Amino acid sequence: MTTVLPELTLTARDVYKLLNDSPFGLLTYGRTVGSNTDAFSFAVHTGIINYTVPPNCRCGIAMRLGRRADRNQNSYQGLQWECGSYSNGRRCRHTSSITVGTFFDDVKLPWVKVLDLCIHWFFKTPVVSAAHQVGVSKGSAIDWYGFCREICYNIIDEMDICIGGQGFHVEIDETHLFQRKYNRGRQLAFSHVWVFGGICRETKEAFEQVVPDRSGRTLWPIIMRKIHPGSIILTDSARVYASLHEASRGGYEHYAVNHRRHFVDPANPNIHTNTVERQWGLLKGMVKGCMNEEKVEMYLGEFIYRRQFFTTLNVVEARTLGKQFDTFLGHMKKLYPGL
Ligand SMILES: [Zn+2]
CATH class of the missing domain: 3.30.420.10 (Ribonuclease H-like superfamily/Ribonuclease H)
Structure with a gap:
């Protein structure tokens, strides 16, 4: 069995430059991350998915990268971890998708569209307009905006903010x-x-x-x-x-x-x-x-999150926007670390 490495169309430097150079916006992002292979590279270099550090199989052996027979090249969901080790003359056939436990777990849309929706959410594009521009149904856009909001809610929930102090x-x-x-x-x-x-x-x-x-x-x-x-x-x-x-x-x-x-x-x-x-x-x-009454807490989470991480005490400058989005990706990774 040979290890199949996916093609990376972007280098780590490309992604670093995108997130740290000025300006960062829908246009600069779209110019850099324009295809599914780009989206895959972007996900790898920002760490929101990982295929370089193999997880251990439940049999204790480090797994290897392979491709699923029914691969869906469109979104790289076809990549999988494979065990294949022998013990007592029997081969372990355990496999798992590289996206298990990540933000892209079981994603139906092409990754480039998922990331586009995240970027539109970040820049507060109205959801119907985002659906139109990305070319997905309104329902899909609403779903992915909701997932972004959920990240905010969970991060804020973990923080347990306590304010004030003597004389404040x-x-x-x-x-x-x-x-x-x-x-x-x-x-x-x-x-x-x-x-x-x-x-x-x-x-x-x-x-x-x-x-x-x-x-x-x-x-x-x-x-x-x-x-x-x-x-x-x-x-x-x-x-x-x-x-x-x-x-x-x-x-x-x-x-x-x-x-x-x-x-x-x-x-x-x-x-x-x-x-x-x-x-x-x-x-x-x-x-x-x-x-939706039940979703108010999610919106509130997004409100607090944006204030906390996107509009720091300093004036928001274009050159910090990429870093703000990178912070969001860091939280995505924290909540959905994968295997
Ligand atoms: Zn195994």
Whole structure:
């Protein structure tokens, strides 16, 4: 049995250049990664699939690369790991696809289209337009946008963000996301989702999460888990926040602005919740396209992820966009490492 190596049309340097040179965009990407073999090379050099480090077979022997008889050259799904070792006069016939456990596991679309959809998602192309440009069904585009969003959600979920600190100002607030949806009778119906969140004015670190209600029983454990003790917390005058300063509850310093009277405390212009409310505005813009109540958390994950990794504290420059996309690929690899 001979090892079959796939053709690599791009070098590691090509891919490095693409992701690190300025500008990085749909055009520069499309010029470099224009075919399936390019897409395969891109996936290999960015590490989102691996065919150079053979996994061990369950019999303990390192496997080798081979081709499946029913190979689908179009997408390189035909490559497989093969064992083929002999023990006690019997040959181990165990095989597995090189894509098992990767982002490309069991992918039906050509890889070049999958990566194109990821790039369009990264650049926030509206999903219907992305489907049209890539040449796939709207359903496929929606699926792959969803998978990208899932990566965001999982990475953010793992991070368990905690913000603020001694003397830092943290604004917290809740907001109500309205969602239009049609029920069976084609009548307009609304579903309601509450989101609770906070942002640190000094560090710009923030958290948001979907909550079932706005009761103290729901919000208090989140406040204590997400905000460092000693933080100065700013809220509106909702009753649930009234006991924030109590030492038994994290020892926060607390100031409230009464929104019924004014949005900024006239006696102390520091006391307002404008920063967190700006986040609500941005969040609502992003969740607008989400018609499914259960998927709100995924959209919220994407919102937090983009803020965390794509718009760093510095101004977003074209030359950093490739690196941002590379960060996303790194997270893809982390969550879908393969065998
Ligand atoms: Zn084996």
